[in-house]
Amino acid sequence: MFQQHYPSINHNYQFELNKDFNFSAAHYIPSDDAGKCMRTHGHTYFVNLTIGGDVLDHNGFLVNFSELKKLVHDQFDHHLLNELPQFKDKSPSTEIVAQTIYEMVQTSLNERANQPQCLQVYVRETPTSYVIFRPKELNHE
Numbered sequence: 001m002f003q004q005h006y007p008s009i010n011h012n013y014q015f016e017l018n019k020d021f022n023f024s025a026a027h028y029i030p031s032d033d034a035g036k037c038m039r040t041h042g043h044t045y046f047v048n049l050t051i052g053g054d055v056l057d058h059n060g061f062l063v064n065f066s067e068l069k070k071l072v073h074d075q076f077d078h079h080l081l082n083e084l085p086q087f088k089d090k091s092p093s094t095e096i097v098a099q100t101i102y103e104m105v106q107t108s109l110n111e112r113a114n115q116p117q118c119l120q121v122y123v124r125e126t127p128t129s130y131v132i133f134r135p136k137e138l139n140h141e
């Protein structure tokens with residue numbers, strides 16, 4: 001288990017939940033100017049999701065921690081990202097991976113009655129490289 005502090009976000013929600021998980025996947029950047037990243041290679045991606053909200057469900061959850069992990073991990077782990085429908089016609093760069101995870105998570109959160117909001121997706125691709133994706137406008141405030 002790893003513990004790390006992530007950049008904090010300004011928001012007015014009463015509850016903020018953070019979930020760490022990782023998955024292993026291969027990818028390549030399908031472009032001539034991507035250098036060695038053009039070749040298929042693998043990473044262990046470390047992800048941190050930040051979710052905010054004011055209303056809890058009947059279990060006292062903003063959202064179930066394990067559901068959040070399952071949502072992404074089960075679809076990406078031990079896959080070649082380029083072959084997944086989420087990355088059809090897209091380059092699976094760290095930036096796009098972070099944005100795609102945001103979209104998957106927020107789509108799922110939108111189905112919940114208590115309407116939590118994904119505030120930040122942090123994706124570490126290598127020991128020295130990470131990307132943060134934040135939505136420009138929050139769905140619910």
Ligand SMILES: [Zn+2]
Pocket residue numbers: 027037041042043
């Ligand atoms: Zn890579």
